[in-house]
Amino acid sequence: DQQVKQNSPSLSVQEGRISILNCDYTNSMFDYFLWYKKYPAEGPTFLISISSIKDKNEDGRFTVFLNKSAKHLSLHIVPSQPGDSAVYFCAASGGANDYKLSFGAGTTVTVRA
Amino acid sequence: NAGVTQTPKFQVLKTGQSMTLQCAQDMNHEYMSWYRQDPGMGLRLIHYSVGAGITDQGEVPNGYNVSRSTTEDFPLRLLSAAPSQTSVYFCASSYSTNQPQHFGDGTRLSIL
Numbered sequence: 001d002q003q004v005k006q007n008s009p010s011l012s013v014q015e016g017r018i019s020i021l022n023c024d025y026t027n028s029m030f031d032y033f034l035w036y037k038k039y040p041a042e043g044p045t046f047l048i049s050i051s052s053i054k055d056k057n058e059d060g061r062f063t064v065f066l067n068k069s070a071k072h073l074s075l076h077i078v079p080s081q082p083g084d085s086a087v088y089f090c091a092a093s094g095g096a097n098d099y100k101l102s103f104g105a106g107t108t109v110t111v112r113a
Numbered sequence: 114n115a116g117v118t119q120t121p122k123f124q125v126l127k128t129g130q131s132m133t134l135q136c137a138q139d140m141n142h143e144y145m146s147w148y149r150q151d152p153g154m155g156l157r158l159i160h161y162s163v164g165a166g167i168t169d170q171g172e173v174p175n176g177y178n179v180s181r182s183t184t185e186d187f188p189l190r191l192l193s194a195a196p197s198q199t200s201v202y203f204c205a206s207s208y209s210t211n212q213p214q215h216f217g218d219g220t221r222l223s224i225l
Contacts (some may be wrong), residue, residue, distance in 0.1 A: 004155075032211050043117070043203055043216030044156070051211070089155060099144050099163060099210045100171060103155035 004092050006104035014112050016105045019077040021107050023090030026071065030102075031095040035064060035075050038087045038106070047088070048075070051095070080111045115139050119204050119217035126224045127192045129182060134189040134220050136204030144207045145187040146171070146214065147179065149200040162187055194224045 005024045013019045021035075031052035036044035050057040050073070051063045057064050063076045077084055090104040120135045138145065146161035148171075158171030162181040176198060178190040187206075191198060201221050205214040 002155075006155075009153075033140075041218070043205075046213035046215070049213060058185060091156075091213045093210070095211055097210065099146070099161060099207075100158055101146075101156075101214065102172075103148075103157070105153055105155040 001026075002102075002105070003030075004090055004096045004102045004104040006090055008107050008109050009105070012110045012112060013078060013080050014018045015082060016079045017108050019075075019080045019084065019111070020108055021075040021077075021090075021109070023073050023075075023104055024071060025073075025102075027092070027094075027102070028071070029094045029098075030092040031054070032093045033064070033066060033073050034091045034101070035062075036089040038089065044089055057087050060105075075110075080109075082113060085109055102111050117204055117206055117215050117217035119202075119220050121220060122218070123221050124223070126191075126222065128194060128224060130194050132191045132194060132222070134191075134202055134222070135202075136187045136189065137185050138187075138204075138215075138216060139143040139185065139219065140206060140215070141184060142206035142207070142208050142215075143184065144209065144214070145181065146205050147173060147177070147187070147189045148203045148205065149173065149198075150203060150219075151200050159189065159202075196224050199224045 034049040035047040038044045147159040148156040160179040207214040
């Protein structure tokens, strides 16, 4: 049973607009969340993370929001650029005592010029 | 910096053959892991290690063996390959828990 779900397999957005990617989880023990970006024929690259003590973390154009009560997190990319076209994976772990990551199935983002 | 290096990049096997996928990291990371990626399923953890001499099973360990004799290396062994093991395999490492894992570029494995 998949504990991390990304229900949108794909997202198309115009260059300069906001991209919003969503992720839901079922395991209430998860307390560390990450987003990875993946280009074809490459490994996933770490993008941004958030721990459960926060509800928002920002890094340049990327912001992750965490809603613990809803078991939901989202990634905002503003503004979207052509180089952002990739597959984005949401991942979660049990934090300091748990190294294992559970991944969502990924969302393919296409940024249109 | 090399980071996490996986070899080979591609491999085709016949059913029943054995194979070792290599993974090496030069960041002195204690934590290492192996994942497989299948279409529509994201990455699933096969085995992981929290230090030299210590390994444990992940979500999908059946058909795979690992060992960790040094901090740098974490090979994944398929003892008798099956078509269901056709996948892309990623190795990752990190300094500790609550730190992002760094991934290699993967090994694409096809089993006929």
